[in-house]
Amino acid sequence: MVGRYISFPLRAKRRIIFPLSEFQNEGVFHQSPVYLIIAEAKIKAVTDVCPHLGCQVNYHRDQEKFVCPCHGSTFDGRGHYLSGPARTDLRSLSWTRTNDQIEVSQK
Numbered sequence: 001m002v003g004r005y006i007s008f009p010l011r012a013k014r015r016i017i018f019p020l021s022e023f024q025n026e027g028v029f030h031q032s033p034v035y036l037i038i039a040e041a042k043i044k045a046v047t048d049v050c051p052h053l054g055c056q057v058n059y060h061r062d063q064e065k066f067v068c069p070c071h072g073s074t075f076d077g078r079g080h081y082l083s084g085p086a087r088t089d090l091r092s093l094s095w096t097r098t099n100d101q102i103e104v105s106q107k
């Protein structure tokens with residue numbers, strides 16, 4: 001399988017909106033280039049850009065982990081580094097919650 005390289009400029013500021021109506025339960029939600037992780041009443045946002053060479057990581061629901069299709073780096077369900085050449089966690093992103101949405105900012 002060939003991974004998808006994305007050309008998102010890391011220094012540009014961008015906001016990704018997740019409407020709360022789309023996720024009433026826990027889980028991992030994706031709007032490229034952001035994964036929103038909701039587990040145990042906690043919310044975390046991470047980038048989907050692999051810290052190794054920038055491929056887009058995929059979430060494998062059955063294994064509850066992120067896997068990079070390019071060189072096989074893996075990350076646990078919270079984005080923490082497990083194995084492979086990446087060597088660091090998926091980058092955490094700041095987010096804010098309003099009444100009906102979660103807004104993730106990428107700087």
Ligand code: FES
Pocket residue numbers: 050051052053054055068069070071072073084085086
């Ligand atoms: S780009 Fe993800 S492991 Fe190399």
